[in-house]
Amino acid sequence: MTSRIFLSTILSCICCSLFAQENVLSYVKPITGTQRMGHTYPGATVPFGMVQLSPETDTLSYEMNGKYNPDVYKYCAGYQYEDKTIVGFSHTHFSGTGHSDLGDFLIMPTTGTLQLNPGTADHPESGYRSRFSHSTEVAEPAYYKVKLEDDGILAELTASNRVGFHQYTFPASDQSHIILDFMSGIYNYPNKNVWTFVRVENDTLVTGFRQTSGWARTRIEYFAMVFSKPFKEYGHRNYTNDVYKGFYRKFDQTKNFPEMAGRQIRAWFDFNTTAGEKIKIKFAISPVSTEGALKNLRAEIPGWDFDQVKQEGQALWTKELNKVHIESGSREEKENFYTAMYHAFINPTTYMDVDGQYRGLDMNNHTANGYTNYTTFSLWDTYRALHPLFNIVQPKRNADMIQSMINHYDQSVQHMLPIWSHYANENWCMIGYHSVSVIADAIMKGNAPFDANKALDVCVTTARHRNYDGLGYYMDMGYVPEDKNGSSVSKTLEYAYDDWCIAQVAKKLGRTDIYEEFIKRSNNYKNVYDKTIGFMRPRLNDGTFKAAFDPLQTHDQGFIEGNAWNYSLYVPHNPDDMIAMMGGKKQFTQHLDSLFTMELPDKYFAETEDITRDGIIGNYVHGNEPSHHVAYLYNWTGYPWKTQERIRMILKKMYHPGPDGLGGNDDCGQMSAWYIFSSLGFYPVCPGSDQYSLGSPAVDKATLQLENGKTFIIDVKNQGDKNVYVQKVLLNGKALDRLYITHSEIMNGGNITFFMGPKAKK
Numbered sequence: 001m002t003s004r005i006f007l008s009t010i011l012s013c014i015c016c017s018l019f020a021q022e023n024v025l026s027y028v029k030p031i032t033g034t035q036r037m038g039h040t041y042p043g044a045t046v047p048f049g050m051v052q053l054s055p056e057t058d059t060l061s062y063e064m065n066g067k068y069n070p071d072v073y074k075y076c077a078g079y080q081y082e083d084k085t086i087v088g089f090s091h092t093h094f095s096g097t098g099h100s101d102l103g104d105f106l107i108m109p110t111t112g113t114l115q116l117n118p119g120t121a122d123h124p125e126s127g128y129r130s131r132f133s134h135s136t137e138v139a140e141p142a143y144y145k146v147k148l149e150d151d152g153i154l155a156e157l158t159a160s161n162r163v164g165f166h167q168y169t170f171p172a173s174d175q176s177h178i179i180l181d182f183m184s185g186i187y188n189y190p191n192k193n194v195w196t197f198v199r200v201e202n203d204t205l206v207t208g209f210r211q212t213s214g215w216a217r218t219r220i221e222y223f224a225m226v227f228s229k230p231f232k233e234y235g236h237r238n239y240t241n242d243v244y245k246g247f248y249r250k251f252d253q254t255k256n257f258p259e260m261a262g263r264q265i266r267a268w269f270d271f272n273t274t275a276g277e278k279i280k281i282k283f284a285i286s287p288v289s290t291e292g293a294l295k296n297l298r299a300e301i302p303g304w305d306f307d308q309v310k311q312e313g314q315a316l317w318t319k320e321l322n323k324v325h326i327e328s329g330s331r332e333e334k335e336n337f338y339t340a341m342y343h344a345f346i347n348p349t350t351y352m353d354v355d356g357q358y359r360g361l362d363m364n365n366h367t368a369n370g371y372t373n374y375t376t377f378s379l380w381d382t383y384r385a386l387h388p389l390f391n392i393v394q395p396k397r398n399a400d401m402i403q404s405m406i407n408h409y410d411q412s413v414q415h416m417l418p419i420w421s422h423y424a425n426e427n428w429c430m431i432g433y434h435s436v437s438v439i440a441d442a443i444m445k446g447n448a449p450f451d452a453n454k455a456l457d458v459c460v461t462t463a464r465h466r467n468y469d470g471l472g473y474y475m476d477m478g479y480v481p482e483d484k485n486g487s488s489v490s491k492t493l494e495y496a497y498d499d500w501c502i503a504q505v506a507k508k509l510g511r512t513d514i515y516e517e518f519i520k521r522s523n524n525y526k527n528v529y530d531k532t533i534g535f536m537r538p539r540l541n542d543g544t545f546k547a548a549f550d551p552l553q554t555h556d557q558g559f560i561e562g563n564a565w566n567y568s569l570y571v572p573h574n575p576d577d578m579i580a581m582m583g584g585k586k587q588f589t590q591h592l593d594s595l596f597t598m599e600l601p602d603k604y605f606a607e608t609e610d611i612t613r614d615g616i617i618g619n620y621v622h623g624n625e626p627s628h629h630v631a632y633l634y635n636w637t638g639y640p641w642k643t644q645e646r647i648r649m650i651l652k653k654m655y656h657p658g659p660d661g662l663g664g665n666d667d668c669g670q671m672s673a674w675y676i677f678s679s680l681g682f683y684p685v686c687p688g689s690d691q692y693s694l695g696s697p698a699v700d701k702a703t704l705q706l707e708n709g710k711t712f713i714i715d716v717k718n719q720g721d722k723n724v725y726v727q728k729v730l731l732n733g734k735a736l737d738r739l740y741i742t743h744s745e746i747m748n749g750g751n752i753t754f755f756m757g758p759k760a761k762k
Contacts, residue, residue, distance in 0.1 A: 024321045025314055027331075027338035029657045030139040033096060035081035037614045037623065038662035040343060041093045042079060042139035044157040044164070046313045047320045048374070048397065050350040051285060052093040053157045053164035055146065056103060057083035058121060062189045076100035078186050081659040085124045086132050086148065088181060089157060091164045091285060092221070094422075095346045096666025097378060099429060101215040101422070103186030105223055105283065108179045109168040111151045111273075116179065116237050116266045124150060128179050141321075141342060142313025158310040161350055162296040166281040167306045170273035178281065180225070180267045182210055183239065189214045191263075198260040198267060199290075203230035206269075207290040208260075216425035218363065221285055224293035228280035228304050231269040239264035280304055287424065288365050292353040299354045320345050323393045324676070327701040329719075335657035337679055337699070340672035344386060345394075347668040348401055351375035351423070359424040361411035371400040373407065376422045380430035381625050381667035383437040388684040389673045392746060395447045395707055402442055403450055405435045409458045417462045431469065431487060431560060432494035433462050440501035441687040444508065445743045456505050460514055463495075463502060463521075471495070473541075479527040482538035482546055482558050489528045489536050489558035490626070493570045496524045500573035501688035525571050528558075529581055534591075535564040552604050552619070561624040563604075565595055570626055572686040575636045585637040592633060596620050596646060615654065615664030622654050623664020628674050629685045632693040635739040641725050641760035644696035647678050648724040651698055680714055681754055682741055691740040696724050697754050710749030716756060723756040730755075 033040035043054020056078040060071055074080050076097050078090065088108035094100050110128050119127020129150075136147035144157040154169040170176050182196040191213070198208035206225040213219070235255040240262035260267060271279060282301050286292035301309055321341050328334050352358035352373040360366045366373075374397075390398035408418045412426070417435035420427045436459045443452050466472035470485030474495055480488040500522035506514035530537040530545050538546040538558030550557060551564035559567050569592075571578035579588045596618045615623020620630060631646035654663035655675050666672055677683045681697030702714040729736040730753040731745065741752065 024338050025141055025318060027334045028141050028317070028321070028342045029335055029339045029661075030141065030342065031081065031659050032339045032657055033343070033659075033662040033666050034077070034079055035659035037664055038660070039076040039096045039098065039665050040662070041077040041095060042137075043089070043093070043144045044142050044159045044313070045346060046142055046159055046161055046316050047345045048348065048350055049159060050162045051091050051159045051164045052095070052346070052349075053089060053091050053159050053166075054093050054144065055079055055089050056087045056106060056184070056186075057085060059087055059103070059106075059118060059184045059186070059188065062187055072187055073098075075186060076665075078103050083121065084131055085121050085129045086146065087118050087129050088179070088184065089155065089166065090184065091283060093186070094376065094668070095343060096662070096668055096671065098665045098667065099215060100186045101212075101219070103184060104210060104221050104285070106181040106184040107166060107281065107283070108181065109148070109151070109153050109155065109170070109279070110177045110179060111153070111171060111173040112175050114175070114177055114268060116268065118181070118184070140314070141317035143310050156306065158306060158313055160300040160309060160313065162286070162354065163282055163284040163301045165301060165306060165309050166283065168279050170277050170279060172273060172275040174272045176271040176273040176279070178227075178231075178269045178271070178279065180206075180269070182265045182267070185212065185214070187214055193263050196260070196262060196265045198236070198265065200234060200258040207293065209290065215427055216423050219423045219425055220287070220359070221423070222288065222290045222293050223286070224284045224290055224297050226282045226297065227269070228278070229271060231271055234267065234269045236260045236265055236267040238262040239266070280306060286353050287351060287359040288353055288357045292355070292357060296354050317342070323705050325703045325705070326679075326699045328699050332657055333679070333698060336655050336661075336675065339657060340655070340675040343666050343672040344389060344669040344676060347378070347382075348374040348376045348404075351404075361408050361421075361424055361426065362413075363424065366407070366411075371403050372397070374401045374404045375424070376668065377401075377405065377418045377435070378420055378668040378670075379418060379434040379438065380420065380432060381670040382673075383434040383441075383687055384625055384628050384670060385673035385677055385684060386669045387438045388441055388687050389676060391442055391445050391447050391743070392706070393704065398442060399447055399449050402439055402455070405439070406450065406455060406458060409462070414465065414468075415461050416465055416468065417458060431491050433468075433498050434494070435459075436462065436498045437501050437687050440505045441684075443505050444688055444690055452505070453509060456502070456509060456511065456514070459502050459505070463499060463518070474524065475521075478524045479539055481541040483540045487558060487560040488538050489564075490560045490562070490567055492528045493525050493536065493567060496522050497571070497573050499524075504688050522573060525578070526581065529568075531581070534568075534582060536568040537564065552600065562621060562626040563619070565619050566621055566624075566627045566630070569630050569633060572629055573688070575633060575685070579636055589634065589637045589639055589642070592630070592637070592642070595630070617650065617653060622650055625667065625670055628670070629683070632683055632685050632695060635693050640694070640739055641762060643693075644725050645760070647695040648698065651675065651678060681716070681752075690743040692743070692746075694726070694729065694739050694741065696726060696756075704746070706747060706749065708747065710747070712746045712749055713751040715751060715753045717753065718756045720756070722758045725757050725760045727755040727757045727761050729753065
């Protein structure tokens, strides 16, 4: 215990010595993005933590009456701000995704007659669900609190990396219960629960595992659960139709029987409580074993001091958030910024026990020696800004994440880097092979404490995988034909960019043959451009362009999460050639202007994957990632002031510190990373390059505390809502005569000064 107090004190002192005058935690609003499409969760977690302990406001089945239930999309993170009831608190969640899984091990405290069904939102009294009010709800980094009104129970949650810590304050009752629901989960597919095993070790300790087959086809999560007070009795209800009872029929398994097994199980634990009595639960998880879960529990939270664990978790957040210290006269700006940093530092998540063991893609156990193994790689989203941000402020973690990706490749029977992976599973969600971009960005920026040549080899093998998603056609024909493989234009463009990334690394490492192969492939974007209409357009297997084509539509037009207006701007590795191809700077600028100002007819919203107008400005779709670099493209046309104008407009329209404060899915931190970069005044238009394109900073000043011990300061003169235009820029006191800064200029420390004004400097 003494060592934990000492650690907490050291962490707090480090943070205080940096910026003693300000509590950055007060600016973080975990509730931001919990309404509408943000898909964030408000519960307790630590930076990159394996446990995300958060309330569920509903648990819906993926299918309703045998058909897809569209309402499940709202509950990717388990929580929707508009809801009036809470079903319980589970231990695993995605942050900001447009698809989901998880929601493991739901716990709900209740009093009165035991009810084992969750009830309904309209009639919570019909089950263990409870009404709640936002007036009693508190959401902070590493802490969540709410009053469960139906039973008069105060629920408080905190967490360490691998352990969730519950504290429930009960009324006086001889019928107090803790319900442990193994049937509940997010995106409950038919037959998602494969098997559950529970073992009551004694009157305070319960262990077991849950195996599911959902978005992740084969996922096993082990747990160890400890109560602060012995339960007086316990039991379970097994809803499994095909449960094999065998010799166990000699026992009454439903009550006080120490083993439970089946596909669908809910368990309960009964207590007598006095008024104001706190029952605490420590719930550790492990990808490997119940023994691993117990080791995690004993190592991370050996005692029962809830407030101490909360303080330690918040000290970890304070340390991470202070890696970028901003000054601003606007509290809203500080709340937006530090909430964005909070969301950016949730994923990817730790995926190993305290002894380094983790479950691999091959379903065998492995040990991470000298690094942290991570999971939750939403790479189609996060390669754009989140991982480039990590290369500046989290370089050690980013290198470990890349090592985790290479481990994934080594364990993959397909010999592929991760596409969208979590919990020892590959989901194959979205397109491209953007692990390549993340690896290339790190190598090109000098953050590669791993075998760079091996990393290049696995990138090349991934990119030559002919059986993957149209790649064989792409390699043979220079494009993906739409009549052979859908979303063909998006795939062609994204493959071409990833191939450019491979070429850059090969050039740096002196691998000339690989460079020549992939620099040629990186030009394949030209093969899907139709100069007769001025848009990227799907081509067919016979070489012709698709006849029936509408550049405003998404579905069946060769694109994914975007249309031709947006994807025609996706050549991040060669914007100069893209601009020339599309008619030159003047015509290209008109295209950009129209993208932001046009009115998209209502009929097209039914054709997009955005569902609503959330995240859309004109036909610019900020809520979908393929457009995230677009506003910066004016820097290549001679109109940088339009980049500055657009950036500040997007910052205002798409982000604010409220429940509906995100204009689209946060996508594991990508939306938030865009905000962080753009608020600081620069953005990685092309990860894999060492350049960051300049924009219009929204902060008064920012100090980046770099892991190499240096600081990089961004100073903004004449900041204001109307002063969005950059008049001049000084880098280390000298005039900057270009529209970008380099990674080394940041990492070497120093300062950049923006002088702002109300009129565009054309």
